[in-house]
Amino acid sequence: MFKLFSDWYTRKFSDPHAVTLVVILVCIALFIALFSNLLMPVFVAIALAFLLDLPVNKLTQSSMSRSSATVIVVATFLGFSLLAVLGLMPIIWKQSSNLLQEVPHMISQGQGYLLTLPEKYPDFIHVSQIESFIVMVNDNLLEWGQVALKASLNSISDIVALMVYLILVPLMVFFFLKDKTELMNSIAQFLPKERRMAIKVSQEMNQQILNYIRGKVIEIIIVGASTTIAFIFLDLQYALLLGVLVGLSVLVPYVGATVVTIPVLLVALFQFGLSSEFGYVMLAYGLIQAIDGNVIVPLLFSEAVNLHPVVIIIAVIFFGGLWGFWGIFFAIPLATLVKAVINAWPSIPAADVISEGQK
Known part of the structure; x- marks a missing residue:
């Protein structure tokens, strides 16, 4: 052992x-x-x-x-x-x-x-x-x-x-x-001289974090503005408040969109009841979420996010539990950092280890 x-x-x-x-x-x-x-x-x-x-x-x-x-x-x-x-x-x-x-x-x-x-x-x-x-x-x-x-x-x-x-x-x-x-x-000046790997990982993560923050801000603005405009057009009450909530919900992948659906659904239901207007509101909201997930996110984060959805959810839970809001906000870059470290990590083949032990 x-x-x-x-x-x-x-x-x-x-x-x-x-x-x-x-x-x-x-x-x-x-x-x-x-x-x-x-x-x-x-x-x-x-x-x-x-x-x-x-x-x-x-x-x-x-x-x-x-x-x-x-x-x-x-x-x-x-x-x-x-x-x-x-x-x-x-x-x-x-x-x-x-x-x-x-x-x-x-x-x-x-x-x-x-x-x-x-x-x-x-x-x-x-x-x-x-x-x-x-x-x-x-x-x-x-x-x-x-x-x-x-x-x-x-x-x-x-x-x-x-x-x-x-x-x-x-x-x-x-x-x-x-x-x-x-x-x-x-x-x-305070770092060791043997930091080739650290420099490599930091350069990669610098670009990843830059792309992620910039893309996330753009996504919040696009989703929040389009949702607010759609709700105002459909005469939904509290349109600006709900639009801001929908825009901020993109900070938490998958979970945020699910949670913010509840206030949107309740406000539309109590205002319009089970009518065609209620259906139009939910249809517009669903279309915005679909465009965000299938068009906006791939365009903005094609280089910054290359992780499986399960990995993203685990990262949100883990880093959010550690550092709260900022852990959630940077969950994807931090998960990408872990992936970059694993990919850059050197490994000597087992045969070389055995031969060195025999010497």
């Missing part, structure tokens, strides 16, 4: 570059696990810097200094972000408040409909079953309401921290973009 483990260790860790890669990955993972809550603004700034690095590079190629290009790109990004927040947030907030006020009416209307089912289908549904189901739903709603109230009270203390982050994050993004080369060289 010991010889088997020794042979495996010799095959996989005989190259010092491989050992360096393992040490770097373990140190990064431990650093994120220990300090993720404290350094969340830094991670957000790094993600935004990845997103804005491409336009900065394009401007620098046109004989513009990197400082000037960074100022232009960051100012443009902040301007569009402020316009989006100031223009959309009041409407989203108003629609969210109206929807919350409508929830009790929706619940009572749904309970009334459920109580009519035993009369329509007496052989299949009994009154006791419906009453027990209603009691269970009310208990769950009460529990969720308490959780939401507690979360809202706890979030009040984070408002000051949020205001600080709104100042620090743009500053960090600016310096990450402006002094990218200097920062990378400073980090490289």
